[in-house]
Amino acid sequence: MKNILRIFILASFISLTSCESFLGDNVNPNSATSATPELVLPNALTNTGNLLLSYHASAMWINGYTVNAGGYGGWGATVTYNMTTTSYNGLWASTYDDLINYQYIEETTAEDPSLAYFNAVAKTMKAFDYAMLVDVFGDVPYSEGLKGAENVTPAYDSQTVVYQDLVEQLTAAIDIFTTATGANGLGSADVMFGGNITRWAQFANTLKLRMLLKMASSSETSSFAATQFAAMNTSVGFLSVDATVNPGYIATDGKQNPLWQRYHSNAAGSLSGSGRSAIPSIFTYGFYDGTKILDTGRGAATYRSFNSNTPVGQLGNLVDNPAALASQTAWFVGSGSGASATATNGLLKGRTADFPILLASESYLLQxxxxxxxxxxxxDQDAFENGIYASFRYLHEDMTGAIIANNGDDYDLNDGYELYMEENPSNYLVNYSLASSTEEKLEAIITQKYVALNFVNGHESWADFRRTGYPKIVNGSADPKLSFASILSSSPRADKLPIRYLYASSEFQLNPENVPTGIDQFSSLIFWQAQ
Incomplete structure (x- = not known):
């Protein structure tokens, strides 16, 4: 926790203490000793985007979105799942770094009604970060976790208790967003919704819905979830637009859209190693090429050289997997290469594109x-269809908001959606009315969320799989069309997959009295998981 506090101070340019030289006042006017919530919030929201990318990038190797490309080595635990306590040190520390930003905002605005909206945003984003942390680590430092130097060995709180309190914090935030009077607007500090308080309330409500659905899956928390659902303020509504952040990305290394920087190229145009060493899985590709679902509209907007020359493979196949495309990552569908790669639609829309935090497609499918x-x-059918439509919209929208096809022509979303229905006339995963049971309908909903979050949020779709078992796989199968588990898996589970991450080694070094022991990545379940 000492490292967390230090990193936070450096990252946010905030010092929570001040000192004076014994020679007298020794203040450097160019070195900030404090910061206002208005200055901290845009940095915190931007960091949340980077943090979400880290959660996504680690989970998408487990949930089937990506596999190892040929010609690259050093895969280790990525393909064996033999994680260690050092595997996720960075993820653990970065989450608490970001949380301390929001804690600072919440504390400094608590007694100032004019900054009520900043307080509500901080509550909301703390819930966002903590939920991700719990979803892969379980019990975490919470009630004592953000006290910095006051408590560098915080106790761990039960994951169910943490989730319950996060839901209550979201309720409090929604109440502030909807009832606060005399509060200053968020202004330019809000790099997610541009100061739109209604959308912030809907974002918090959608996040609350996401969490309650997980809680409803567990016997430990189902009663709490039922009570919360009954009292939910549905008049606020849920997100119908994509929640994205953009602090003013520019074509400079470290200041580009982080998805582009990580998976396409740096500002000079050199291709990213992360983008070159990863290719789509045969399993996930099957939801586009007709193996499971035919989806020519989203397939072409998701994968370069779709259905003809996209390199696809199987996780753990170190011999037969093809190499990545020579001049591009498989997820870039634009034109040009290197520094001249042209911004377009799809997933990697451009160097200065918004970064997705929570898509409208997920919001509708949660509903x-x-x-x-x-x-x-x-x-439910209307929400299901709206979810698919919103996914089409996200993929075909460019940075300017125009809806375009890969060749730059206008794209008709209604035509694209109707074609999707026509391509799959007897498939209940697409045509919801064909699902004959609640279980088939749930499978359709979660499968469509898996498709909508492809290469956007692997963390959340992995959580859905662990919670529901969808998209459906055949346990133990080595057929890459039937399972996304690595063929080099060391997991003793029937599905051959891991179910969680291990606590960071830094916790065993700095907080040994409190960090849970005996945790296993194949058997220590998160509270909302199925067996």
């Missing part, structure tokens, strides 16, 4: 599940 299961009142 579909809640309506299907009777947790909330609504039309």
């Amino acid at each position: 579909a599940e809640a309506y299907l299961m009777g947790y909330l009142s609504g039309d």
